[in-house]
Amino acid sequence: MRTLTLLFTLMMLFSGALSAQTAGELLRKVSVALSKGQDDYAVSLFRQSANAGAEQAEMFYLTRVEKDSPVAPRLANELAAYYERKRSYDKAYLFYREYLQYHPEEISALVSCAGVEMMRGKEKEAMRIYEKVLLLDTDNLxxxxxxxxxxxxxxxxxxxxxxxxxxxxxxxxxxxxxxxxxxxxxxxxxxxxxxxxxxxxxxxxxxxxxxxxxxxxxxxxxxxxx
Structure with missing residues (x-):
């Protein structure tokens, strides 16, 4: 029994040590994937890196990603969705706005951005975004x-x-x-x-x-x- 308890404790400590490095390791893999043109894989890795260390992922996006590259808006959207899930609505708004610079008429992104504005207490701003949504889709519930x-x-x-x-x-x-x-x-x-x-x-x-x-x-x- 003591042996099993000790083994479990060591496994937990080892797992914790690995998770502390996960964000950095994942972002290095993101760089490699991007260099090989593996955008879908890079986005998947980036999503994992945000969950492991959002600040590192955000810094990577701001300093290492070419903003005119096809993958840039996808990474911005991943950060926006992450911060929205974590109820960090100010940051979620910033990255939704970043994404919308690339895709200004994407309804799902506009709806998400409007929802975040509402959570930030910006009702008038949310109203304007929802009005834009209805110009694009009158049946948006x-x-x-x-x-x-x-x-x-x-x-x-x-x-x-x-x-x-x-x-x-x-x-x-x-x-x-x-x-x-x-x-x-x-x-x-x-x-x-x-x-x-x-x-x-x-x-x-x-x-x-x-x-x-x-x-x-x-x-x-x-x-x-x-």
Missing amino acids: QANIFLGNYFYLQAERDKKKLEEEYKKISSPTRMQHARYRNGLHDIYYYGYAKAKEYLQKVIQLFPSTEAESLLQKIAVLQKEME
């Missing part, structure tokens, strides 16, 4: 879901703010009331109506009870605000 919810929530915030300001007026004049009604009208058409368009598309693509619920609320608001 993720983009329609995000934009439907985005414009609905934005309209909800604007409506709440307008109503709070109006309630502060103890005796509103006819002009003030007219401005309030015009404000509601604008919020509907520039917020809820846009949300409705995207949410209806979601229903066409996917049976979403959440989207149906929001559409029902918008229908009620339409009667109140128009």
Whole structure:
């Protein structure tokens, strides 16, 4: 029993020693693979190196990879995906943007980049990217879901703010009331109506009870605000 325990301990220590060098060893193999034109193999090795040592892999990409080479965007995408999995969203965003310089209209990369922007709290930036996605693919489910919810929530915030300001007026004049009604009208058409368009598309693509619920609320608001 002691012999087995000792053997297991030695194996673990040996494995740890190997893993400490894994990133460097893998990146050396990446260099060899690239020199031989074995791009697919190089990308596979690079993916492993990122998992073993992301900082080393990132430095390799920044200093050792020709940015005009066909493999460069693939390696950038590997780093972006790695950092997204690790929830390092700032770095993931940087490498998705790097990848999109090579492939500005690749929908999957745009969707990933928009998702990372959302996780970074950059909702407006995510909205712009998703709008670009829909210019390329009107049936993209993720983009329609995000934009439907985005414009609905934005309209909800604007409506709440307008109503709070109006309630502060103890005796509103006819002009003030007219401005309030015009404000509601604008919020509907520039917020809820846009949300409705995207949410209806979601229903066409996917049976979403959440989207149906929001559409029902918008229908009620339409009667109140128009």
